[in-house]
Amino acid sequence: MEFSSKLLEKAVNEMSQLPGIGKRTALRLVLHLLRQPKDQTILLTSALTQMRSDIQFCSSCHNISDTQLCDICANPRRTEEIICVVEDIRDVMAIENTSSFKGRYHVLGGKISPMDGIGPNDLNIASLVEKVKKGTVKELIFALSSTMEGDTTNFYIFKQIQDYEIVTSTIARGISVGNELEYTDEVTLGRSILNRIPFETSLKS
Amino acid sequence: MEFSSKLLEKAVNEMSQLPGIGKRTALRLVLHLLRQPKDQTILLTSALTQMRSDIQFCSSCHNISDTQLCDICANPRRTEEIICVVEDIRDVMAIENTSSFKGRYHVLGGKISPMDGIGPNDLNIASLVEKVKKGTVKELIFALSSTMEGDTTNFYIFKQIQDYEIVTSTIARGISVGNELEYTDEVTLGRSILNRIPFETSLKS
Structure with a gap:
């Protein structure tokens, strides 16, 4: 891919470092930002920068959190x-x-x-x-x-x-609720038979 | 989608403003940045910011360019x-x-x-x-x-x-080089017959 601008090329290259984003998709995303008001790029980049620098992990469960202890552990x-x-x-x-x-x-x-x-x-x-x-x-x-x-x-x-x-x-591993037996893969179907539960128990859930 | 962190939520929301990027994909991209060294986020955000603020459009052809006249127009x-x-x-x-x-x-x-x-x-x-x-x-x-x-x-x-x-x-619109006739859509096939070219001409290209 040949670019008419080094700035554009650099932006596309960095964007395509993200997983699942190829060069073509990166170009589409970057050109979208160019067509939108400058504010949108500023909002995106500042949200990413702030997140990357300020985010914390809960000291107890290691979940992402804005505080030293996450909401779940603090509850x-x-x-x-x-x-x-x-x-x-x-x-x-x-x-x-x-x-x-x-x-x-x-x-x-x-x-x-x-x-x-x-x-x-x-x-x-x-x-x-x-x-x-x-x-x-x-x-x-x-x-x-x-x-x-x-x-x-x-x-x-x-x-x-x-x-x-x-x-x-x-x-529990088993067939998803609402799924047909015939379309379920063999391993899941096999496990769901091995790990069957009493019928009375299934009525309660 | 419930987030355990406002910083994360904001980053995901901004990311999902991009075309074709839903909330789930945005979360995957943002979590990827969190797992990578901080430098990668800095490189990405600075490349986007610099591009958005400094990029120019060629004064003659309106192509994206780093200079007032793009390389093609200046050639x-x-x-x-x-x-x-x-x-x-x-x-x-x-x-x-x-x-x-x-x-x-x-x-x-x-x-x-x-x-x-x-x-x-x-x-x-x-x-x-x-x-x-x-x-x-x-x-x-x-x-x-x-x-x-x-x-x-x-x-x-x-x-x-x-x-x-x-x-x-x-x-010219027509059948792609190497493509089979039978798989071509009717409009394209119709046009390629209407706009047929002399056989001698086709030998040269």
């Missing part, structure tokens, strides 16, 4: 006895949207993945084990994605805490 | 007798990539589109007519997209310059 009505372990803050947002969890979270910041050079020490695992050691936690719910990396991470954490008196669980 | 080996009329700077880049045009360009900045409130006065049409009036231009090539708006714009310009001694042409 006395959320029990600290149940902790849901997730990879990413997007998972916290997704579970919060369901309004069906009243415990707290622990954001690992990723999964153990030797292929990507991510080991246990790169994740917020030590602080989770510390919480368990203190004795207030009664249940850990593993809500990582069901991939090899997710399973490895679950198992690594499980090994660290198995000597403490604590219940561990993983979120 | 004495590009004839000013043939002008290719395009909508957008991306069209200039696309045609330049083919290396098959040695004239100059005129970037309109859009098409006449009453539906979007874009009239002839919102486009760089007057300066094109001025160029024709001066008498140096011998041919205008219309290279707008073949939509109703493109055709309207072509015709509007044609009416303004028809009294001057000048050749006007439009780029």
Whole structure:
């Protein structure tokens, strides 16, 4: 791609560093900014700059927060006895949207993945084990994605805490509510049969 | 979408103002910036800010440029007798990539589109007519997209310059080189038959 302007080329190159944004898309976005009033570019760049420099991570659960302790950890009505372990803050947002969890979270910041050079020490695992050691936690719910990396991470954490008196669980995998059986992949269908629940229990949820 | 941080929410909202970027994609991009070193955010925001404030448009062809006259218009080996009329700077880049045009360009900045409130006065049409009036231009090539708006714009310009001694042409529409006939849409196939060229001519290109 040949540019008639170095300034334009630089902006497109930086924009195309973002994941999933190729050169053509970057050019489209940058030209859009050029057509809009200058204010829009100023609003965008200042929001990004301020976020990158001022954002904090909750000292307890590592969720993104504007304060030292996030709103969830600071809420006395959320029990600290149940902790849901997730990879990413997007998972916290997704579970919060369901309004069906009243415990707290622990954001690992990723999964153990030797292929990507991510080991246990790169994740917020030590602080989770510390919480368990203190004795207030009664249940850990593993809500990582069901991939090899997710399973490895679950198992690594499980090994660290198995000597403490604590219940561990993983979120249920199965057929999505409303989905047809015939279109479900085999692994999910197989798991949903293995992990079947009493019919009476299903009536309550 | 509920955010645990106002700074994050603001950054996502600004990012999702860009065309084709929804809230979820914006969140993914912003979280990516958070995971990368601060430098990357600084490079991106400064490139965008500098581009938006310092970029210029060529005083002759309205192409994006870092100088008052763009490289193409300043190049004495590009004839000013043939002008290719395009909508957008991306069209200039696309045609330049083919290396098959040695004239100059005129970037309109859009098409006449009453539906979007874009009239002839919102486009760089007057300066094109001025160029024709001066008498140096011998041919205008219309290279707008073949939509109703493109055709309207072509015709509007044609009416303004028809009294001057000048050749006007439009780029050829037809089946893409290498494409199968059976998969081509009817309009394109129809036009390619109507606008057939002598076989000898096709051998030369």
